[in-house]
Each structure stands twice: as C-alpha cells, then as structure tokens.
Amino acid sequence: MSDLSHSSPAAPAARFRSPTDEAPLAxxxxxxxxxxxxxxxxxxxxIAVFVEALSKGWEAAWKSLISREALPAxxxxxxxxxxxxxxxxxxxxAAAWFITKFDFRGKAFLITLIDLPFSVSPVVAGLCxxxxxxxxxAIGSWLVGNGFPIVFALPGIVLATVFVTFPFVARELIPVMIxxxxxxxxxxxxLGASGWRTFLTVTLPNIRWALLYGVLLSNARAMGEFGAVAVVSGRRESATTMPLKIEMFYNEYQAAAAFSMAGLLAFLALLTLLLKTWLENRHAGELSANRRGH
Incomplete structure (x- = not known):
C-alpha cells in the first residue's frame, strides 16, 4: 500500500484573470x-470660445448679443x-407607438428609415x-404665388431642422416601449379605457423621462444645426440663425460678436446637457424600478 503521507501535493488551482482586470499601467x-x-x-x-467671448468684458459681449444684427438671429x-x-x-x-405596439411586415425597414437623417448629410437634406x-x-412656385414661400423663409428652416432632428425622440422611446x-x-x-385615456394614464407616465431626454437632445441639435439651414435659408439676412450668424460675423472680422454668440450657443448646449444629466440622476431610481417591474 502506498504511503499517502509521501504523495505529491495537489497542483494549485489555476488563477483566472477577469477580462477587465488590467494591469495598473494599462x-x-x-x-x-x-x-x-x-x-x-x-x-x-x-474654454477658448468663452475666453474669446469675454476678452473685452461682460458688457461688450452683452452689447454684441443684443445688437440689431445678432438679436434677430x-x-x-x-x-x-x-x-x-x-x-x-x-x-x-407616434412612431414609437406604431412600431412597438403593432406587428407588421417591414417594421425593420421602417426603423431604418427613422435612422436615415443620421446617415444623410444635412447639406443633402437641405438641397432636397x-x-x-x-x-x-411646380409646388414651390404655387406656394410663392399664394404668399407661402418655403425656401429662404421660416417654413423651410423648420422643415430642414425637423428632418435632421426627428430621430432623437423616436430612438429614445422605442427601446423603452419595447x-x-x-x-x-x-x-x-x-377594463374599458379608451385609446386616448390609455395613452395618457398608462403609456405616457411610463415613457415621460425617455421622452424628455429625447426632447432635450432634439432641442440641442435644433439650435446648433448649420448645414441644412445654410442651404435652405440661402444665407439671407432675414433667414439667418445663430450658427449662420456666427460664421458671418467671423468672415466679416467681427471676432468679438462671433465668439459672443458662439459662447451663448455653447452655453445653451451645456445647459441642456446639465439638465439631462440632472434628470437622469434625479430619477434614476424610478426608472430602474419601472424597468424591474416590467
């Protein structure tokens, strides 16, 4: 009988490294x-934008923002x-409700169409x-003849902005509703509730924060859109938004006015981002509870 006391000790178990357990240097x-x-x-x-905007002081930046050239933009x-x-x-x-609540052929293709503005250049959208x-x-001449111009006017700018920003809300809502x-x-x-009452009392409370996030993202993109608006507006003075006006000021060597308006636009974007972050942190527990409940 072999002596168990002299048997070789068992080999130590191999140590498995976690995929995320990287070396400190890495x-x-x-x-x-x-x-x-x-x-x-x-x-x-x-930082460079805000420094340049305030290089001549708060008063100079404020005056450039309320000037007759800047205020209309x-x-x-x-x-x-x-x-x-x-x-x-x-x-x-509407798109998220239709996609998530009904089964039909071509659903994947419809979702792809919703993402189309993410892949199409804004300049191409404005040109279309x-x-x-x-x-x-034919359509444009009839509209102009009846006093409803689209291109080089507010309706065209709104159409261009809607096109480049409409996926944001839908893409926030679709995963949540699924x-x-x-x-x-x-x-x-x-239980007898109508479709409208069901939406107001059941669906909307469940998607309200996702809807708000999508609205905030859409708003930030709408205020900062340049390419599509530049084509549709024709860079006319009466159809100039803030991004276009910044370029005009800079090309006219009005650096203080350009950076002041750029600072305002950046501030609005940062404010939107901070509000979105605050809402996410403030209601993170409620969102998690809703998701666990479903």
Missing amino acids: RWLLIAFVTVALAVLVFAPL IKLTLTVAAIAVPLNAAFGI IVLLFGANT EQGRAEEEAALT
Missing part, C-alpha cells in the same frame, strides 16, 4: 489617453426650436428641400 494609460483626448477635442475649444433660432421640437416629439411618440419647394418647382411591452395597455383597454 489602466492609467487608458485613463490618460481618454483625459487628453477630451481635453484637446472638447474642453480646450470650449437669436430670436429666429429660438423660434425654429420652439416649432421643430414639439413636432419631433409628436412624431417620435430646395429641389422640392424651390421657386422654380422593454415595457403591451401588457398594461392591453389591461387598460380590457
């Missing part, structure tokens, strides 16, 4: 790379956003609007 190199990239590509340009930008964002919200809700509603076309399913709506309909 972690620090990745952190340093991301930090430097953010500093060079994001923070440095933003600011008003037009806010007007376009005030029209385009609610339209996008309505479209996003000009080719469709320009004064040289995850929630149809059980609650079907139960409400079974």
Whole structure:
C-alpha cells in the first residue's frame, strides 16, 4: 500500500484573470489617453470660445448679443426650436407607438428609415428641400404665388431642422416601449379605457423621462444645426440663425460678436446637457424600478 503521507501535493488551482482586470499601467494609460483626448477635442475649444467671448468684458459681449444684427438671429433660432421640437416629439411618440405596439411586415425597414437623417448629410437634406419647394418647382412656385414661400423663409428652416432632428425622440422611446411591452395597455383597454385615456394614464407616465431626454437632445441639435439651414435659408439676412450668424460675423472680422454668440450657443448646449444629466440622476431610481417591474 502506498504511503499517502509521501504523495505529491495537489497542483494549485489555476488563477483566472477577469477580462477587465488590467494591469495598473494599462489602466492609467487608458485613463490618460481618454483625459487628453477630451481635453484637446472638447474642453480646450470650449474654454477658448468663452475666453474669446469675454476678452473685452461682460458688457461688450452683452452689447454684441443684443445688437440689431445678432438679436434677430437669436430670436429666429429660438423660434425654429420652439416649432421643430414639439413636432419631433409628436412624431417620435407616434412612431414609437406604431412600431412597438403593432406587428407588421417591414417594421425593420421602417426603423431604418427613422435612422436615415443620421446617415444623410444635412447639406443633402437641405438641397432636397430646395429641389422640392424651390421657386422654380411646380409646388414651390404655387406656394410663392399664394404668399407661402418655403425656401429662404421660416417654413423651410423648420422643415430642414425637423428632418435632421426627428430621430432623437423616436430612438429614445422605442427601446423603452419595447422593454415595457403591451401588457398594461392591453389591461387598460380590457377594463374599458379608451385609446386616448390609455395613452395618457398608462403609456405616457411610463415613457415621460425617455421622452424628455429625447426632447432635450432634439432641442440641442435644433439650435446648433448649420448645414441644412445654410442651404435652405440661402444665407439671407432675414433667414439667418445663430450658427449662420456666427460664421458671418467671423468672415466679416467681427471676432468679438462671433465668439459672443458662439459662447451663448455653447452655453445653451451645456445647459441642456446639465439638465439631462440632472434628470437622469434625479430619477434614476424610478426608472430602474419601472424597468424591474416590467
């Protein structure tokens, strides 16, 4: 009989390294790379814009923003956003409801069409609007003759802005509504609730934060859109939004006015981002509870 006391000890179990358990050097190199990239590509340009905008003081920056050249562009930008964002919200809700609550052929193709503005150049989108509603076309000439011009006017700018921003709300709502399913709506309909009441009391409370996130993103993009608006507006003074006016000021060597308006536009974008982040942190628990419940 062999002596168990002299048997060779068992080999130690092999240590398995987690895929995310990187060496300290690798972690620090990745952190340093991301930090430097953010500093060079994001923070440095933003800081430069605000420094240049305030280089002559707050009073000079304020006067340049309320001048006769700048104030109409600011008003037009806010007007376009005030029209385009609610339209996008309505479209996003309708598209998400239709896609998530009904089964039909071509659903995947419809979702792809919703993403189309993400892949089409805004300049191409603006050119399509000009080719469709320009004064040289049948539709455009009829509209101009009846006093409703589209191109080089507010309606064309709104159309261009709606086109480039309409996926934001829908893409926020579709995953949330797919995850929630149809059980609650079907139960409400079974109990006798109308479709509109079901939407207001069941669907809307469940999607309100996703809807708000999509609206905020759409609003930020609407205020900062340049390419499509530049084509549709024809860069006319009466159809100039803030991004276009910034370029005009800069090309006319009005650096203080250009950077002041750029600073205002950047501030509005940062404010939108901060509001979105605050809402996410403020209602993170409620969102998690809703998702666990479904």
